[in-house]
Amino acid sequence: MWASWIPVLCLGICLLLPPEPVGSEGAVPIAITCSTRGLDIRKEKADVLCPGGCPLEEFSVFGHIVYASVSSICGAAVHRGVIGNSGGPVRIYSLPGRENYSSVVANGIQSQTLSRWSASFTVTKGKSGTQEATGQAVSTAHPATGKRLKKTPEKKTGNKDCKADIAFLIDGSFNIGQRRFNLQKNFVGKVALMLGIGTEGPHVGLVQASEHPKIEFYLKNFTSAKDVLFAIKEVGFRGGNSNTGKALKHTAQKFFTADTGARKGIPKVVVVFIDGWPSDDIEEAGIVAREFGVNVFIVSVAKPIPEELGMVQDVAFVDKAVCRNNGFFSYHMPNWFGTTKYVKPLVQKLCTHEQMMCSKTCYNSVNIAFLIDGSSSVGESNFRLMLEFVSNIAKTFEISDIGAKIAAVQFTYDQRTEFSFTDYSTKENVLAVIRNIRYMSGGTATGDAISFTVRNVFGPMRDSPNKNFLVIVTDGQSYDDVRGPAAAAHDAGITIFSVGVAWAPLDDLKDMASKPKESHAFFTREFTGLEPIVSDVIRGICRDFLESQQ
Numbered sequence: 001m002w003a004s005w006i007p008v009l010c011l012g013i014c015l016l017l018p019p020e021p022v023g024s025e026g027a028v029p030i031a032i033t034c035s036t037r038g039l040d041i042r043k044e045k046a047d048v049l050c051p052g053g054c055p056l057e058e059f060s061v062f063g064h065i066v067y068a069s070v071s072s073i074c075g076a077a078v079h080r081g082v083i084g085n086s087g088g089p090v091r092i093y094s095l096p097g098r099e100n101y102s103s104v105v106a107n108g109i110q111s112q113t114l115s116r117w118s119a120s121f122t123v124t125k126g127k128s129g130t131q132e133a134t135g136q137a138v139s140t141a142h143p144a145t146g147k148r149l150k151k152t153p154e155k156k157t158g159n160k161d162c163k164a165d166i167a168f169l170i171d172g173s174f175n176i177g178q179r180r181f182n183l184q185k186n187f188v189g190k191v192a193l194m195l196g197i198g199t200e201g202p203h204v205g206l207v208q209a210s211e212h213p214k215i216e217f218y219l220k221n222f223t224s225a226k227d228v229l230f231a232i233k234e235v236g237f238r239g240g241n242s243n244t245g246k247a248l249k250h251t252a253q254k255f256f257t258a259d260t261g262a263r264k265g266i267p268k269v270v271v272v273f274i275d276g277w278p279s280d281d282i283e284e285a286g287i288v289a290r291e292f293g294v295n296v297f298i299v300s301v302a303k304p305i306p307e308e309l310g311m312v313q314d315v316a317f318v319d320k321a322v323c324r325n326n327g328f329f330s331y332h333m334p335n336w337f338g339t340t341k342y343v344k345p346l347v348q349k350l351c352t353h354e355q356m357m358c359s360k361t362c363y364n365s366v367n368i369a370f371l372i373d374g375s376s377s378v379g380e381s382n383f384r385l386m387l388e389f390v391s392n393i394a395k396t397f398e399i400s401d402i403g404a405k406i407a408a409v410q411f412t413y414d415q416r417t418e419f420s421f422t423d424y425s426t427k428e429n430v431l432a433v434i435r436n437i438r439y440m441s442g443g444t445a446t447g448d449a450i451s452f453t454v455r456n457v458f459g460p461m462r463d464s465p466n467k468n469f470l471v472i473v474t475d476g477q478s479y480d481d482v483r484g485p486a487a488a489a490h491d492a493g494i495t496i497f498s499v500g501v502a503w504a505p506l507d508d509l510k511d512m513a514s515k516p517k518e519s520h521a522f523f524t525r526e527f528t529g530l531e532p533i534v535s536d537v538i539r540g541i542c543r544d545f546l547e548s549q550q
């Protein structure tokens with residue numbers, strides 16, 4: 001028999017949880033895994049046993065005290081303080097869905113916000129049983145006796161060839177209506193599934209445009225296609241005017257931050273779905289998005305017919321909102337029926353990162369090689385100052401496998417490639433290698449070194465979409481000709497900055513530097529004078545990059 005329901009938790013509103021049924025004390029808790037979610041336990045109340053040693057950073061938790069059912073049960077229990085990281089028994093109670101699950105830091109876990117979910121749960125201390133936590137997953141509250149329990153699903157890395165942070169900005173206005181809104185969600189789900197979402201692949205989030213924009217979930221909330229599809233399904237229709245411009249501006253400014261899951265060096269993309277036409281000005285939002293380095297795609301459905309054009313604020317709204325008005329960033333579907341054939345072409349566009357022109361900045365779209373003088377006149381201590389100069393420039397850029405790339409060559413009479421553009425794809429590794437470069441000592445043949453670098457370092461990168469730069473650091477006169485090799489480098493599309501110290505002749509520096517010479521050639525009497533030149537070189541690289549994009 002059940003006694004009357006009793007309040008056991010209060011947070012503004014008391015939660016009424018059922019008391020113990022007679023004879024329940026002997027129930028054996030179900031062994032679950034670190035990643036078992038509330039929705040995996042299909043009972044109003046259940047006793048479970050969490051294993052110990054779960055990595056706190058891998059818990060996926062949404063809410064505080066009341067958790068969305070997509071949350072990890074053990075993660076919620078640690079967050080709530082019911083158990084420690086050593087695991088233990090937990091009692092879970094199913095609760096109705098709700099809106100606005102809050103984000104709270106507790107017990108080493110940062111829970112995440114979620115705008116809406118269809119089911120919830122809360123946790124309290126459980127009763128100990130004889131069964132130990134085995135780390136095996138369960139799919140229901142009643143695993144069949146004698147059957148092997150399912151293994152914990154591994155997190156999928158996803159499609160590594162499609163690295164992008166994507167916000168789907170869906171139309172939730174009265175223009176589209178409830179029925180077409182659901183068809184739109186189905187289409188977005190198909191696109192998300194084909195993208196190959198994963199920890200090292202594309203990450204996606206969702207924003208709904210209506211009277212006021214609403215971020216439904218962020219990039220960091222889900223990193224598996226299954227969970228994204230669940231979340232899309234849960235999004236409710238809001239209605240109101242189709243203030244797409246307002247929503248796009250909000251997304252560009254608020255959605256892509258480190259706190260919400262945006263990754264460095266990864267293209268930022270907003271796919272805007274417009275059923276009909278926007279109710280507000282979208283041109284300004286497009287400008288803001290470009291300023292924030294966001295690539296805007298417009299998927300237009302059911303374009304306005306001639307009789308409706310008088311109601312449209314700006315008939316060229318697509319051209320003014322997209323990243324570039326070159327046809328690549330706009331996509332049209334006649335209606336929301338039979339849209340499966342449109343999924344693959346859209347996914348192919350979203351995965352073509354070299355076409356993401358608005359993500360390209362001087363910090364993530366350059367190849368910079370450093371040609372470092374290792375001659376005897378430099379000396380070991382001054383050579384370290386040269387390496388510090390190189391490091392201070394390199395660390396400014398967003399180094400990644402699809403971002404900026406760094407290489408280094410040391411030269412005397414001979415040349416030595418310290419590392420090439422493809423050897424290291426993280427800033428930490430590049431800086432560590434620069435610090436460990438060994439001083440060669442010898443003569444000075446700068447011309448041969450330039451030819452060597454163009455041939456062996458830039459040669460393999462001839463198909464790279466990045467702009468090429470060569471920074472030469474030398475302290476003396478070259479024993480060979482520098483003018484011819486430098487001219488060949490310029491003809492190959494390589495911009496040269498020459499930095500001279502001490503006895504480096506100004507004529508040699510100017511002969512090597514790109515035009516205009518005065519902004520590409522630098523000189524300092526002392527090696528300690530290299531530090532102020534760092535910002536000059538960085539500004540020069542960004543200036544030349546922007547001019548090349550015009």
